[in-house]
Amino acid sequence: MTESFDFDGRPIPFEPGQSLGAALTAAGIRSWRTTRRQRRPRGLFCGIGVCFDCLVTVDGQPNLRACLLPARAGAAVTTQEGAGHGDLEV
Amino acid sequence: MATSRSEPYDVLVVGAGPAGLAAAAAAVTSGARVAVVDAGERPGGQFWRQRRTAVAPDQHLHHQLASYRRLLVAAAGADWYSGRTVWTITRPRRHFEVHTVSGPDEARLTLAAHRLVLAPGAYDRQLPFPGWDLPGVMTAGGVQALLKQHGVVAGRRVLVAGTGPFLLTVAAGLAEAGARVVGVHEANAGTGWLRSPRAVLRNAAKLPEALGYAATLARHRVPLHRRSVVVAAHGEDAVSWATVGRLDRDGRIRARSERTLPVDLLAVGWGFSPQLELALGLGCATRVDVDGSMVVAVDDDQRSSVAGVWVAGEACGVGGAALAAAEGEIAGADATGGPVPAKARRRRASAGVFAVAMHRAHPLPEDWTGRVTDDTLVCRCEEVTAGELRGAVDDLGADSARSAKLLVRTGMGWCQGRVCGFATSCLVAEWTGRRPSPPLPERPIAVPLTLGVLAEGAD
Numbered sequence: 001m002t003e004s005f006d007f008d009g010r011p012i013p014f015e016p017g018q019s020l021g022a023a024l025t026a027a028g029i030r031s032w033r034t035t036r037r038q039r040r041p042r043g044l045f046c047g048i049g050v051c052f053d054c055l056v057t058v059d060g061q062p063n064l065r066a067c068l069l070p071a072r073a074g075a076a077v078t079t080q081e082g083a084g085h086g087d088l089e090v
Numbered sequence: 091m092a093t094s095r096s097e098p099y100d101v102l103v104v105g106a107g108p109a110g111l112a113a114a115a116a117a118v119t120s121g122a123r124v125a126v127v128d129a130g131e132r133p134g135g136q137f138w139r140q141r142r143t144a145v146a147p148d149q150h151l152h153h154q155l156a157s158y159r160r161l162l163v164a165a166a167g168a169d170w171y172s173g174r175t176v177w178t179i180t181r182p183r184r185h186f187e188v189h190t191v192s193g194p195d196e197a198r199l200t201l202a203a204h205r206l207v208l209a210p211g212a213y214d215r216q217l218p219f220p221g222w223d224l225p226g227v228m229t230a231g232g233v234q235a236l237l238k239q240h241g242v243v244a245g246r247r248v249l250v251a252g253t254g255p256f257l258l259t260v261a262a263g264l265a266e267a268g269a270r271v272v273g274v275h276e277a278n279a280g281t282g283w284l285r286s287p288r289a290v291l292r293n294a295a296k297l298p299e300a301l302g303y304a305a306t307l308a309r310h311r312v313p314l315h316r317r318s319v320v321v322a323a324h325g326e327d328a329v330s331w332a333t334v335g336r337l338d339r340d341g342r343i344r345a346r347s348e349r350t351l352p353v354d355l356l357a358v359g360w361g362f363s364p365q366l367e368l369a370l371g372l373g374c375a376t377r378v379d380v381d382g383s384m385v386v387a388v389d390d391d392q393r394s395s396v397a398g399v400w401v402a403g404e405a406c407g408v409g410g411a412a413l414a415a416a417e418g419e420i421a422g423a424d425a426t427g428g429p430v431p432a433k434a435r436r437r438r439a440s441a442g443v444f445a446v447a448m449h450r451a452h453p454l455p456e457d458w459t460g461r462v463t464d465d466t467l468v469c470r471c472e473e474v475t476a477g478e479l480r481g482a483v484d485d486l487g488a489d490s491a492r493s494a495k496l497l498v499r500t501g502m503g504w505c506q507g508r509v510c511g512f513a514t515s516c517l518v519a520e521w522t523g524r525r526p527s528p529p530l531p532e533r534p535i536a537v538p539l540t541l542g543v544l545a546e547g548a549d
């Protein structure tokens with residue numbers, strides 16, 4: 001049976017060992033972050049942990065690199081808005 | 091904080107790609123106590139990228155697997171610290187202290203060593219162009235990593251662009267995996283290799299590999315366009331079109347040569363940029379290589395200018411796996427005080443000649459800076475446009491990548507200038523008429539960390 005995690009309310013299947021970014025890409029999802037200044041969508045760019053474009057929020061923890069982080073069954077992955085600390089904005 | 095309690099290692103190797111593995115193998119073979127720290131979960135680096143799960147590597151994606159297996163066996167006697175990133179190296183006493191973190195919770199571990207071999211590798215070099223920040227525009231290496239490590243084809247209609255033999259590797263892999271590769275756009279004519287016949291002949295073993303990719307592309311009817319570049323990517327929330335154009339002799343787009351094609355993935359690479367953060371942090375002297383990249387200066391034994399620090403692989407000049415493995419073997423042998431095999435020096439010489447020929451055959455197009463429009467993002471992290479960067483030069487007197495960073499934040503963000511540093515340096519040089527400044531400044535911390543890690547101190 002294929003395992004899955006949740007992305008913005010939608011189940012995303014993954015193969016054991018796949019990164020979050022790989023599983024999202026395989027599901028046809030291209031972006032999971034909006035930038036801080038222009039609120040533009042971003043997803044995988046360098047794919048190897050160098051560029052930090054693919055930052056995502058997992059179980060409430062923001063700024064994790066989707067290209068490196070292994071997908072985990074049951075994880076709650078959410079699109080990251082800006083720096084991912086919206087709760088701290090005044 | 092976790093510190094290894096044992097005596098310092100004789101040699102600590104950072105990186106487990108071809109250079110690091112060869113260094114570790116040579117050092118272990120000569121009887122030294124060796125540690126290997128690698129950011130990857132499994133050894134191999136970008137070249138021998140492994141699937142996380144234990145499946146047999148795809149044979150057609152992996153060259154020189156026999157060398158990889160041989161090095162793994164030889165390096166098995168080292169202590170392995172996989173999935174760990176080195177964030178800084180200090181030398182509070184006579185030995186080095188290598189500070190590492192692992193995983194989302196940044197679990198810390200500090201390792202001590204008398205001598206270091208740095209083999210941090212490289213990543214795709216990028217040049218900004220309009221629309222390159224759209225999702226679906228990826229580095230060629232990133233597309234390859236998704237395919238090799240995760241078995242994921244990142245798009246259905248793919249255009250591959252930039253320069254260098256790696257583009258053919260990526261295009262062939264994508265075509266074999268079922269993607270429709272609408273074209274490979276190589277900025278150079280390919281005739282540059284004819285100027286270096288001896289370099290090619292000395293490395294004749296590479297020819298079957300190159301011909302194999304060409305045959306794969308032909309079988310899948312993938313057109314290879316020479317002297318052609320990607321001009322822009324278009325789309326709303328992801329790339330859906332790419333504009334390509336043919337270059338004239340001066341590196342400008344020929345009149346009426348532009349075409350716009352529907353794509354959902356654009357894979358781009360302009361050679362590679364070495365990972366220099368740790369070497370710069372230690373104070374290693376640098377030089378500018380044939381391809382214009384800043385690299386670590388090393389002597390005939392791969393020693394850097396800092397005593398006790400050897401550097402091998404792409405960090406001292408991009409040249410591919412064979413060159414990296416030869417340099418690693420020399421570094422690993424010399425760092426243990428052992429004799430350096432003459433064969434390794436000969437392999438380094440041959441592969442080095444090939445690397446120079448490759449760089450000369452695949453230069454950046456002369457007028458690439460002319461295609462960077464004012465609203466093109468240069469720094470992706472801080473979202474700084476070329477117009478803003480130009481303003482820093484024209485109105486605020488920026489004259490280097492460093493002063494531009496202080497004025498308009500190019501290279502200030504998460505990636506710390508790894509992605510935009512080279513381009514920023516070129517653009518500022520172009521606009522000021524000065525020589526290119528170093529793309530990356532030295533910094534005490536090599537990777538972004540949470541303040542919690544810093545608060546604990548690098549003791």
